[in-house]
Amino acid sequence: xxxxxxxxxxxxxxxxIAITCGLIGVFVxxxxxxxxxxxxxxIGFAGASFGxxxxxxxxxxxxxxxxxxxITIGQMSAxxxxxxxxxxxxxxxxxxxxxxxxxxxxxxxxxxxxxxxxSIIGISLADVYQLIILSGVIMLGLLLFYRYLxxxxxxxxxxxxxxxxxxxxxxxxxxxxxxxxxxxxxxVGSLLxxxxxxxxxxIAKYFAKxxxxxxxxxxxxxxxxxxxxxxxxxxTNWPVTFFxxxxxxxxxxxxxxYHRSLSR
Amino acid sequence: MTELVNAxxxxxxxxxxxxxxxxxxxxxRGSMTSLIGPNGVGKTTLVRLLIGNLQPTEGQLVINPDRQxxxxxxxxxxxxxxxxxxxxxRSFVSLNQLDRRLPWKTRKERQALDQIxxxxxxxxxxxxxxxxxxxxxxxxxxxxxALISKPDLLILDESTASLDIETKEEVMALVAELNREYDLxxxxxxxxxxxxxxxxxxxxxxxxxxxEAGPMTQLDPNLELD
Ligand SMILES: Nc1ncnc2c1ncn2[C@@H]1O[C@H](COP(=O)(O)OP(=O)(O)OP(=O)(O)O)[C@@H](O)[C@H]1O
Ligand SMILES: [Mg+2]
Numbered sequence: 001x002x003x004x005x006x007x008x009x010x011x012x013x014x015x016x017i018a019i020t021c022g023l024i025g026v027f028v029x030x031x032x033x034x035x036x037x038x039x040x041x042x043i044g045f046a047g048a049s050f051g052x053x054x055x056x057x058x059x060x061x062x063x064x065x066x067x068x069x070x071i072t073i074g075q076m077s078a079x080x081x082x083x084x085x086x087x088x089x090x091x092x093x094x095x096x097x098x099x100x101x102x103x104x105x106x107x108x109x110x111x112x113x114x115x116x117x118x119s120i121i122g123i124s125l126a127d128v129y130q131l132i133i134l135s136g137v138i139m140l141g142l143l144l145f146y147r148y149l150x151x152x153x154x155x156x157x158x159x160x161x162x163x164x165x166x167x168x169x170x171x172x173x174x175x176x177x178x179x180x181x182x183x184x185x186x187x188v189g190s191l192l193x194x195x196x197x198x199x200x201x202x203i204a205k206y207f208a209k210x211x212x213x214x215x216x217x218x219x220x221x222x223x224x225x226x227x228x229x230x231x232x233x234x235x236t237n238w239p240v241t242f243f244x245x246x247x248x249x250x251x252x253x254x255x256x257x258y259h260r261s262l263s264r
Numbered sequence: 265m266t267e268l269v270n271a272x273x274x275x276x277x278x279x280x281x282x283x284x285x286x287x288x289x290x291x292x293r294g295s296m297t298s299l300i301g302p303n304g305v306g307k308t309t310l311v312r313l314l315i316g317n318l319q320p321t322e323g324q325l326v327i328n329p330d331r332q333x334x335x336x337x338x339x340x341x342x343x344x345x346x347x348x349x350x351x352x353x354r355s356f357v358s359l360n361q362l363d364r365r366l367p368w369k370t371r372k373e374r375q376a377l378d379q380i381x382x383x384x385x386x387x388x389x390x391x392x393x394x395x396x397x398x399x400x401x402x403x404x405x406x407x408x409x410a411l412i413s414k415p416d417l418l419i420l421d422e423s424t425a426s427l428d429i430e431t432k433e434e435v436m437a438l439v440a441e442l443n444r445e446y447d448l449x450x451x452x453x454x455x456x457x458x459x460x461x462x463x464x465x466x467x468x469x470x471x472x473x474x475x476e477a478g479p480m481t482q483l484d485p486n487l488e489l490d
Contacts, residue, residue: 143366143367144365145365146365146366146367147361147362147364147365147367148362150359151359151360151362154351154356154359155343155345155356155359155409157340157342157343157344158340158343158359158360158406158409158410159359160317161315161338161339161340161410162336162337162338162360162362162410162413163315163316163336205348205350208350209350209351209352209355209391209393210351210352210354210355211351211355212367212368214350
Protein backbone atom coordinates (compact mmCIF):
# COMPACT_ATOMS: atom_id res chain seq x y z
CA UNK A 1 0.00 0.00 0.00
CA UNK A 2 2.99 2.26 0.50
CA UNK A 3 3.59 2.48 -3.23
CA UNK A 4 1.00 5.25 -3.38
CA UNK A 5 2.10 8.75 -2.44
CA UNK A 6 -1.13 9.52 -0.61
CA UNK A 7 -0.72 6.40 1.53
CA UNK A 8 2.94 7.14 2.25
CA UNK A 9 2.08 10.65 3.38
CA UNK A 10 -0.70 9.38 5.57
CA UNK A 11 1.55 6.70 7.01
CA UNK A 12 4.41 9.05 7.90
CA UNK A 13 2.17 11.75 9.35
CA UNK A 14 0.16 9.23 11.36
CA UNK A 15 3.28 7.69 12.80
CA UNK A 16 4.52 10.99 14.17
CA ILE A 17 1.11 11.99 15.42
CA ALA A 18 0.54 8.67 17.15
CA ILE A 19 3.86 8.86 18.97
CA THR A 20 3.17 12.41 20.11
CA CYS A 21 -0.37 11.68 21.23
CA GLY A 22 0.68 8.52 23.07
CA LEU A 23 3.26 10.52 25.00
CA ILE A 24 1.11 13.53 25.81
CA GLY A 25 -1.84 11.31 26.69
CA VAL A 26 -0.01 9.74 29.62
CA PHE A 27 0.29 13.19 31.16
CA VAL A 28 -3.30 14.08 30.28
CA UNK A 29 -4.58 11.03 32.13
CA UNK A 30 -2.28 11.58 35.12
CA UNK A 31 -3.52 15.16 35.39
CA UNK A 32 -7.20 14.12 35.03
CA UNK A 33 -7.54 16.30 31.99
CA UNK A 34 -9.22 14.05 29.46
CA UNK A 35 -12.39 16.14 29.61
CA UNK A 36 -10.31 19.23 28.98
CA UNK A 37 -8.57 17.55 26.04
CA UNK A 38 -11.97 16.89 24.54
CA UNK A 39 -13.00 20.50 25.02
CA UNK A 40 -9.82 21.71 23.40
CA UNK A 41 -10.63 19.64 20.35
CA UNK A 42 -14.12 21.14 20.18
CA ILE A 43 -12.45 24.50 20.29
CA GLY A 44 -10.23 23.16 17.54
CA PHE A 45 -13.34 22.39 15.53
CA ALA A 46 -14.38 26.03 15.82
CA GLY A 47 -10.86 27.07 14.84
CA ALA A 48 -10.84 24.84 11.79
CA SER A 49 -14.23 26.15 10.67
CA PHE A 50 -12.96 29.64 11.22
CA GLY A 51 -9.98 28.74 9.03
CA UNK A 52 -12.28 27.50 6.28
CA UNK A 53 -14.36 30.65 6.59
CA UNK A 54 -11.29 32.90 6.39
CA UNK A 55 -9.63 30.87 3.69
CA UNK A 56 -6.65 29.71 5.79
CA UNK A 57 -5.68 26.09 6.38
CA UNK A 58 -8.00 24.40 8.90
CA UNK A 59 -4.99 23.15 10.89
CA UNK A 60 -3.74 26.70 11.32
CA UNK A 61 -7.16 27.90 12.41
CA UNK A 62 -7.23 25.07 14.87
CA UNK A 63 -3.79 25.88 16.28
CA UNK A 64 -4.76 29.51 16.64
CA UNK A 65 -7.93 28.76 18.60
CA UNK A 66 -6.60 25.96 20.78
CA UNK A 67 -3.46 27.86 21.74
CA UNK A 68 -5.34 31.01 22.66
CA UNK A 69 -7.92 29.11 24.65
CA UNK A 70 -5.45 26.86 26.46
CA ILE A 71 -3.84 29.92 27.97
CA THR A 72 -7.23 31.38 28.89
CA ILE A 73 -8.37 28.12 30.43
CA GLY A 74 -5.12 27.85 32.36
CA GLN A 75 -5.79 31.19 33.95
CA MET A 76 -9.53 30.80 34.40
CA SER A 77 -9.37 27.51 36.16
CA ALA A 78 -6.17 27.24 38.11
CA UNK A 79 -8.55 26.10 40.83
CA UNK A 80 -9.63 22.57 40.06
CA UNK A 81 -13.12 23.03 41.47
CA UNK A 82 -13.93 25.66 38.89
CA UNK A 83 -12.48 23.69 36.03
CA UNK A 84 -15.41 21.49 35.00
CA UNK A 85 -17.89 24.34 35.00
CA UNK A 86 -15.78 26.72 32.98
CA UNK A 87 -14.81 23.98 30.57
CA UNK A 88 -18.40 23.05 29.75
CA UNK A 89 -19.31 26.69 29.29
CA UNK A 90 -16.37 27.34 26.99
CA UNK A 91 -16.99 24.20 24.98
CA UNK A 92 -20.63 25.07 24.25
CA UNK A 93 -19.61 28.51 23.07
CA UNK A 94 -16.99 27.16 20.70
CA UNK A 95 -19.02 24.38 19.15
CA UNK A 96 -21.67 26.98 18.47
CA UNK A 97 -19.11 29.24 16.83
CA UNK A 98 -17.80 26.35 14.75
CA UNK A 99 -21.26 25.66 13.37
CA UNK A 100 -21.72 29.34 12.59
CA UNK A 101 -18.39 29.67 10.74
CA UNK A 102 -19.08 26.57 8.70
CA UNK A 103 -22.49 27.72 7.62
CA UNK A 104 -21.20 31.21 6.80
CA UNK A 105 -18.43 29.81 4.67
CA UNK A 106 -20.93 28.10 2.38
CA UNK A 107 -18.76 25.04 1.96
CA UNK A 108 -20.34 21.68 1.40
CA UNK A 109 -20.92 19.27 4.19
CA UNK A 110 -17.87 17.16 3.41
CA UNK A 111 -15.71 19.90 4.91
CA UNK A 112 -17.48 19.56 8.21
CA UNK A 113 -17.19 15.80 8.02
CA UNK A 114 -13.46 16.02 7.44
CA UNK A 115 -12.91 18.31 10.37
CA UNK A 116 -15.14 16.37 12.72
CA UNK A 117 -14.13 12.86 11.74
CA UNK A 118 -10.66 13.19 10.31
CA SER A 119 -9.13 12.99 6.86
CA ILE A 120 -5.58 11.77 6.89
CA ILE A 121 -5.72 10.08 3.51
CA GLY A 122 -4.76 12.49 0.80
CA ILE A 123 -2.82 15.12 2.75
CA SER A 124 -0.08 16.93 0.87
CA LEU A 125 3.65 16.67 1.40
CA ALA A 126 3.71 20.20 2.82
CA ASP A 127 1.09 19.15 5.38
CA VAL A 128 3.21 16.15 6.30
CA TYR A 129 6.18 18.40 6.97
CA GLN A 130 4.10 20.71 9.10
CA LEU A 131 2.76 17.82 11.16
CA ILE A 132 6.25 16.39 11.65
CA ILE A 133 7.57 19.75 12.83
CA LEU A 134 4.67 20.21 15.24
CA SER A 135 5.19 16.71 16.61
CA GLY A 136 8.87 17.47 17.04
CA VAL A 137 8.08 20.65 18.95
CA ILE A 138 5.79 18.77 21.34
CA MET A 139 8.28 15.98 21.92
CA LEU A 140 11.06 18.46 22.54
CA GLY A 141 8.78 20.40 24.87
CA LEU A 142 8.08 17.25 26.86
CA LEU A 143 11.73 16.25 26.92
CA LEU A 144 13.00 19.61 28.17
CA PHE A 145 10.81 19.68 31.26
CA TYR A 146 10.21 15.96 31.53
CA ARG A 147 11.05 15.46 35.21
CA TYR A 148 9.15 18.54 36.33
CA LEU A 149 6.09 17.61 34.30
CA UNK A 150 6.15 14.06 35.60
CA UNK A 151 6.41 15.21 39.22
CA UNK A 152 3.68 17.80 38.85
CA UNK A 153 1.39 15.39 36.99
CA UNK A 154 1.75 12.44 39.34
CA UNK A 155 2.05 14.26 42.65
CA UNK A 156 1.01 17.91 42.42
CA UNK A 157 0.99 18.35 46.20
CA UNK A 158 4.47 16.91 46.53
CA UNK A 159 5.70 19.01 43.61
CA UNK A 160 4.36 22.13 45.21
CA UNK A 161 5.87 21.16 48.56
CA UNK A 162 9.26 20.92 46.87
CA UNK A 163 8.81 24.40 45.48
CA UNK A 164 8.09 23.61 41.82
CA UNK A 165 6.30 26.35 39.91
CA UNK A 166 3.21 24.26 39.39
CA UNK A 167 1.08 27.03 37.88
CA UNK A 168 3.61 27.76 35.17
CA UNK A 169 4.01 24.05 34.49
CA UNK A 170 0.25 23.74 34.04
CA UNK A 171 0.12 26.46 31.45
CA UNK A 172 3.17 25.07 29.68
CA UNK A 173 1.50 21.68 29.55
CA UNK A 174 -1.78 23.12 28.27
CA UNK A 175 0.09 24.70 25.38
CA UNK A 176 1.66 21.37 24.45
CA UNK A 177 -1.75 19.75 24.77
CA UNK A 178 -3.36 22.34 22.50
CA UNK A 179 -0.90 21.56 19.73
CA UNK A 180 -1.26 17.80 20.25
CA UNK A 181 -5.02 17.94 20.06
CA UNK A 182 -4.84 19.96 16.86
CA UNK A 183 -2.60 17.47 15.14
CA UNK A 184 -4.51 14.45 16.49
CA UNK A 185 -7.63 15.90 14.93
CA UNK A 186 -5.95 15.65 11.53
CA UNK A 187 -6.19 11.87 11.71
CA VAL A 188 -9.20 11.03 13.83
CA GLY A 189 -11.08 14.31 13.66
CA SER A 190 -11.89 16.74 16.41
CA LEU A 191 -14.85 14.71 17.60
CA LEU A 192 -12.66 11.72 18.37
CA UNK A 193 -9.30 12.93 19.66
CA UNK A 194 -10.01 10.76 22.70
CA UNK A 195 -9.06 7.80 20.55
CA UNK A 196 -5.46 8.90 20.22
CA UNK A 197 -4.91 11.12 23.21
CA UNK A 198 -6.54 9.40 26.15
CA UNK A 199 -7.42 5.79 25.35
CA UNK A 200 -3.82 4.62 24.77
CA UNK A 201 -2.84 6.26 28.05
CA UNK A 202 -5.70 4.61 29.93
CA ILE A 203 -4.58 1.27 28.50
CA ALA A 204 -1.01 1.96 29.65
CA LYS A 205 -2.19 2.72 33.17
CA TYR A 206 -3.44 -0.85 33.46
CA PHE A 207 -0.13 -2.42 32.53
CA ALA A 208 2.72 -0.29 33.85
CA LYS A 209 3.77 1.03 37.24
CA UNK A 210 6.40 3.47 36.05
CA UNK A 211 6.13 6.53 33.86
CA UNK A 212 8.56 5.33 31.18
CA UNK A 213 6.65 2.04 31.09
CA UNK A 214 3.37 3.85 30.55
CA UNK A 215 4.87 6.05 27.84
CA UNK A 216 6.12 3.02 25.91
CA UNK A 217 2.80 1.19 26.13
CA UNK A 218 0.72 4.25 25.25
CA UNK A 219 2.88 5.01 22.21
CA UNK A 220 2.74 1.36 21.18
CA UNK A 221 -1.05 1.24 21.45
CA UNK A 222 -1.45 4.47 19.50
CA UNK A 223 0.96 3.37 16.78
CA UNK A 224 -0.61 -0.04 16.32
CA UNK A 225 -4.01 1.61 16.12
CA UNK A 226 -3.12 4.06 13.37
CA UNK A 227 -1.03 1.61 11.37
CA UNK A 228 -3.65 -1.10 11.39
CA UNK A 229 -6.36 1.51 10.86
CA UNK A 230 -4.65 2.84 7.75
CA UNK A 231 -4.10 -0.63 6.42
CA UNK A 232 -7.71 -1.77 6.95
CA UNK A 233 -8.92 1.51 5.55
CA UNK A 234 -6.82 0.93 2.47
CA UNK A 235 -8.12 -2.61 2.05
CA THR A 236 -11.78 -1.88 2.57
CA ASN A 237 -12.22 1.77 1.70
CA TRP A 238 -14.06 2.26 4.98
CA PRO A 239 -13.14 5.26 7.12
CA VAL A 240 -9.73 5.01 8.78
CA THR A 241 -11.11 6.72 11.87
CA PHE A 242 -13.63 3.93 12.29
CA PHE A 243 -10.90 1.29 12.30
CA UNK A 244 -8.67 3.20 14.68
CA UNK A 245 -11.62 3.65 17.00
CA UNK A 246 -12.55 -0.02 17.13
CA UNK A 247 -8.92 -1.12 17.44
CA UNK A 248 -8.30 1.22 20.37
CA UNK A 249 -11.57 0.18 21.91
CA UNK A 250 -10.52 -3.45 21.53
CA UNK A 251 -7.18 -2.80 23.21
CA UNK A 252 -8.91 -0.98 26.02
CA UNK A 253 -11.40 -3.76 26.49
CA UNK A 254 -8.66 -6.40 26.66
CA UNK A 255 -6.70 -4.25 29.11
CA UNK A 256 -9.73 -3.83 31.30
CA UNK A 257 -10.50 -7.53 31.38
CA TYR A 258 -6.86 -8.30 32.13
CA HIS A 259 -6.82 -5.75 34.93
CA ARG A 260 -10.05 -7.08 36.42
CA SER A 261 -8.75 -10.62 36.37
CA LEU A 262 -5.61 -9.53 38.21
CA SER A 263 -7.35 -7.65 40.96
CA ARG A 264 -9.82 -10.43 41.66
CA MET B 265 25.67 26.30 66.20
CA THR B 266 24.46 28.71 63.56
CA GLU B 267 20.97 29.94 62.93
CA LEU B 268 19.00 28.49 60.08
CA VAL B 269 15.69 30.25 60.68
CA ASN B 270 15.17 33.59 62.36
CA ALA B 271 11.66 34.97 62.81
CA UNK B 272 11.12 38.48 64.18
CA UNK B 273 7.62 39.62 65.15
CA UNK B 274 6.25 37.39 62.45
CA UNK B 275 2.57 37.70 61.67
CA UNK B 276 0.24 36.25 59.10
CA UNK B 277 -3.36 37.17 58.40
CA UNK B 278 -5.58 35.60 55.79
CA UNK B 279 -8.07 38.03 54.28
CA UNK B 280 -10.50 37.67 57.13
CA UNK B 281 -8.52 36.52 60.13
CA UNK B 282 -5.20 36.77 61.89
CA UNK B 283 -3.60 33.33 62.29
CA UNK B 284 -0.06 34.08 63.53
CA UNK B 285 0.87 37.17 65.51
CA UNK B 286 4.12 38.62 66.88
CA UNK B 287 6.04 35.39 66.72
CA UNK B 288 9.81 35.53 67.35
CA UNK B 289 11.98 32.44 67.43
CA UNK B 290 15.10 30.92 65.96
CA UNK B 291 15.91 27.45 64.75
CA UNK B 292 19.49 26.31 64.81
CA ARG B 293 21.23 24.30 62.14
CA GLY B 294 21.32 20.64 63.05
CA SER B 295 18.57 20.91 65.66
CA MET B 296 15.34 18.98 65.87
CA THR B 297 12.36 21.13 66.76
CA SER B 298 8.84 20.01 67.55
CA LEU B 299 6.09 22.36 66.45
CA ILE B 300 3.13 21.70 68.69
CA GLY B 301 -0.23 23.27 69.41
CA PRO B 302 -3.97 22.65 69.14
CA ASN B 303 -5.77 22.10 65.84
CA GLY B 304 -6.23 25.21 63.77
CA VAL B 305 -3.64 27.26 65.66
CA GLY B 306 -1.50 27.84 62.59
CA LYS B 307 1.18 25.14 62.49
CA THR B 308 0.73 24.26 58.84
CA THR B 309 0.45 27.96 58.06
CA LEU B 310 3.82 28.56 59.72
CA VAL B 311 5.31 25.73 57.70
CA ARG B 312 3.97 27.27 54.49
CA LEU B 313 5.71 30.50 55.46
CA LEU B 314 8.94 28.61 56.02
CA ILE B 315 8.89 26.99 52.61
CA GLY B 316 8.02 30.27 50.91
CA ASN B 317 4.55 29.18 49.91
CA LEU B 318 3.05 32.14 51.83
CA GLN B 319 4.53 35.56 52.55
CA PRO B 320 4.37 37.07 56.06
CA THR B 321 1.96 39.96 56.46
CA GLU B 322 3.94 41.37 59.40
CA GLY B 323 7.47 41.13 60.75
CA GLN B 324 10.14 39.20 58.99
CA LEU B 325 11.28 35.69 58.44
CA VAL B 326 14.90 35.11 57.49
CA ILE B 327 15.77 31.64 56.38
CA ASN B 328 19.34 30.59 56.06
CA PRO B 329 21.03 33.89 57.03
CA ASP B 330 24.43 32.90 55.68
CA ARG B 331 22.79 32.42 52.30
CA GLN B 332 24.21 29.15 51.22
CA UNK B 333 21.97 27.10 49.00
CA UNK B 334 19.28 25.58 51.19
CA UNK B 335 17.33 22.58 50.11
CA UNK B 336 14.07 22.05 51.99
CA UNK B 337 12.33 18.72 52.07
CA UNK B 338 8.71 19.07 53.10
CA UNK B 339 6.29 16.24 53.75
CA UNK B 340 2.85 17.90 53.62
CA UNK B 341 0.05 16.96 55.98
CA UNK B 342 -2.30 15.77 53.25
CA UNK B 343 -1.92 14.03 49.90
CA UNK B 344 -4.81 12.93 47.74
CA UNK B 345 -3.68 9.83 45.93
CA UNK B 346 -6.55 7.62 44.82
CA UNK B 347 -6.69 3.84 45.27
CA UNK B 348 -6.14 3.45 41.51
CA UNK B 349 -2.92 5.47 41.69
CA UNK B 350 -0.68 3.66 39.21
CA UNK B 351 2.91 4.41 40.18
CA UNK B 352 4.99 1.98 42.19
CA UNK B 353 6.53 3.17 45.44
CA ARG B 354 9.89 3.24 43.72
CA SER B 355 8.65 5.43 40.86
CA PHE B 356 6.82 7.66 43.29
CA VAL B 357 9.90 8.27 45.41
CA SER B 358 11.98 9.00 42.32
CA LEU B 359 9.64 11.81 41.24
CA ASN B 360 11.71 14.18 43.37
CA GLN B 361 15.02 13.38 41.64
CA LEU B 362 15.29 16.67 39.80
CA ASP B 363 19.02 17.34 39.57
CA ARG B 364 19.07 16.36 35.95
CA ARG B 365 16.69 17.17 33.15
CA LEU B 366 16.54 14.17 30.86
CA PRO B 367 14.13 11.30 31.45
CA TRP B 368 16.61 8.50 31.96
CA LYS B 369 18.14 8.03 35.39
CA THR B 370 21.88 7.68 35.87
CA ARG B 371 23.44 4.82 37.77
CA LYS B 372 24.16 7.20 40.63
CA GLU B 373 20.54 8.20 40.77
CA ARG B 374 19.40 4.60 40.81
CA GLN B 375 21.84 3.86 43.63
CA ALA B 376 20.60 6.84 45.63
CA LEU B 377 17.08 5.52 45.13
CA ASP B 378 18.07 2.04 46.32
CA GLN B 379 19.71 3.55 49.37
CA ILE B 380 16.76 5.70 50.40
CA UNK B 381 14.35 2.79 49.89
CA UNK B 382 16.54 0.63 52.12
CA UNK B 383 16.77 3.32 54.79
CA UNK B 384 13.01 3.73 54.89
CA UNK B 385 12.47 -0.05 54.89
CA UNK B 386 10.65 0.06 51.60
CA UNK B 387 12.95 -2.13 49.51
CA UNK B 388 10.69 -5.17 49.57
CA UNK B 389 7.65 -3.01 48.82
CA UNK B 390 9.15 -0.90 46.04
CA UNK B 391 7.08 -2.55 43.31
CA UNK B 392 3.78 -2.15 45.14
CA UNK B 393 1.69 0.69 43.76
CA UNK B 394 1.23 3.59 46.12
CA UNK B 395 -2.52 3.16 45.72
CA UNK B 396 -2.28 -0.33 47.20
CA UNK B 397 0.15 0.57 49.99
CA UNK B 398 -1.07 0.88 53.58
CA UNK B 399 -1.32 4.25 55.30
CA UNK B 400 1.98 3.74 57.10
CA UNK B 401 3.74 2.56 53.95
CA UNK B 402 2.44 5.64 52.15
CA UNK B 403 3.84 7.90 54.85
CA UNK B 404 7.22 6.24 54.54
CA UNK B 405 7.09 6.71 50.77
CA UNK B 406 6.31 10.42 51.25
CA UNK B 407 9.24 10.70 53.62
CA UNK B 408 11.55 8.86 51.22
CA UNK B 409 10.45 11.17 48.41
CA ALA B 410 11.33 14.25 50.46
CA LEU B 411 14.67 12.73 51.49
CA ILE B 412 15.79 11.71 48.00
CA SER B 413 16.72 15.32 47.19
CA LYS B 414 19.12 15.35 50.17
CA PRO B 415 17.50 18.25 52.02
CA ASP B 416 19.28 20.39 54.63
CA LEU B 417 15.99 21.10 56.34
CA LEU B 418 13.28 18.47 56.67
CA ILE B 419 9.77 19.48 57.67
CA LEU B 420 7.35 16.75 58.68
CA ASP B 421 3.74 17.88 59.03
CA GLU B 422 2.06 15.27 61.23
CA SER B 423 3.71 12.53 59.24
CA THR B 424 3.45 10.09 62.12
CA ALA B 425 -0.15 10.87 63.05
CA SER B 426 -1.75 7.79 61.53
CA LEU B 427 1.05 5.33 62.25
CA ASP B 428 1.17 2.55 64.81
CA ILE B 429 3.68 2.84 67.64
CA GLU B 430 6.26 0.62 66.01
CA THR B 431 6.22 2.48 62.68
CA LYS B 432 6.28 5.85 64.45
CA GLU B 433 9.44 4.85 66.26
CA GLU B 434 10.94 3.48 63.06
CA VAL B 435 10.32 6.72 61.18
CA MET B 436 11.57 8.92 63.99
CA ALA B 437 14.64 6.77 64.55
CA LEU B 438 15.52 7.17 60.88
CA VAL B 439 15.02 10.92 61.01
CA ALA B 440 17.15 11.13 64.16
CA GLU B 441 19.86 9.10 62.49
CA LEU B 442 19.91 11.43 59.46
CA ASN B 443 20.03 14.34 61.89
CA ARG B 444 23.13 12.89 63.59
CA GLU B 445 24.91 11.74 60.47
CA TYR B 446 24.22 14.52 58.02
CA ASP B 447 23.40 17.38 60.36
CA LEU B 448 19.88 17.43 58.92
CA UNK B 449 17.77 20.12 60.58
CA UNK B 450 14.30 18.84 61.40
CA UNK B 451 10.98 20.53 62.11
CA UNK B 452 8.46 18.04 63.34
CA UNK B 453 4.81 19.13 63.49
CA UNK B 454 3.00 16.84 65.88
CA UNK B 455 0.37 16.28 68.54
CA UNK B 456 2.36 13.41 69.98
CA UNK B 457 4.18 14.84 72.99
CA UNK B 458 5.78 11.57 73.93
CA UNK B 459 7.43 11.27 70.54
CA UNK B 460 8.35 14.95 70.60
CA UNK B 461 10.06 14.61 73.97
CA UNK B 462 11.87 11.46 73.00
CA UNK B 463 13.29 12.56 69.66
CA UNK B 464 13.49 16.33 69.46
CA UNK B 465 15.63 18.78 71.39
CA UNK B 466 13.63 22.00 70.97
CA UNK B 467 10.00 22.96 70.84
CA UNK B 468 7.82 25.75 69.55
CA UNK B 469 4.42 25.64 71.20
CA UNK B 470 1.75 27.73 69.47
CA UNK B 471 -1.31 28.69 71.46
CA UNK B 472 -4.16 30.83 70.23
CA UNK B 473 -2.91 34.14 71.61
CA UNK B 474 0.63 33.40 72.65
CA UNK B 475 3.45 30.94 72.15
CA GLU B 476 6.43 29.38 73.91
CA ALA B 477 9.76 28.35 72.47
CA GLY B 478 12.84 26.78 74.01
CA PRO B 479 14.81 23.63 74.61
CA MET B 480 12.72 20.52 75.19
CA THR B 481 13.84 20.31 78.82
CA GLN B 482 11.86 23.49 79.52
CA LEU B 483 8.55 22.15 78.24
CA ASP B 484 6.07 21.68 81.08
CA PRO B 485 6.31 17.97 81.91
CA ASN B 486 2.63 17.83 82.80
CA LEU B 487 1.48 19.38 79.55
CA GLU B 488 -1.21 17.58 77.61
CA LEU B 489 -2.55 18.71 74.25
CA ASP B 490 -6.20 18.82 73.11
N1 LIG C 1 -5.84 29.62 52.74
C1 LIG C 1 -6.49 29.95 53.88
N2 LIG C 1 -7.41 30.94 53.89
C2 LIG C 1 -8.05 31.29 55.01
N3 LIG C 1 -7.84 30.71 56.20
C3 LIG C 1 -6.94 29.71 56.27
C4 LIG C 1 -6.22 29.27 55.11
N4 LIG C 1 -5.39 28.27 55.48
C5 LIG C 1 -5.59 28.08 56.78
N5 LIG C 1 -6.51 28.95 57.27
C6 LIG C 1 -6.95 29.05 58.66
O1 LIG C 1 -5.81 29.28 59.46
C7 LIG C 1 -5.94 28.60 60.69
C8 LIG C 1 -4.70 27.76 60.91
O2 LIG C 1 -4.69 26.69 60.02
P1 LIG C 1 -3.51 25.62 60.00
O3 LIG C 1 -3.80 24.68 58.90
O4 LIG C 1 -2.23 26.33 59.98
O5 LIG C 1 -3.73 24.91 61.40
P2 LIG C 1 -2.86 23.74 62.06
O6 LIG C 1 -2.28 24.28 63.29
O7 LIG C 1 -1.95 23.15 61.06
O8 LIG C 1 -4.04 22.73 62.44
P3 LIG C 1 -4.04 21.11 62.45
O9 LIG C 1 -3.45 20.66 63.73
O10 LIG C 1 -5.51 20.79 62.40
O11 LIG C 1 -3.30 20.65 61.23
C9 LIG C 1 -7.21 27.80 60.63
O12 LIG C 1 -8.21 28.50 61.35
C10 LIG C 1 -7.54 27.75 59.17
O13 LIG C 1 -8.92 27.70 58.97
MG1 LIG D 1 -1.80 21.34 60.08
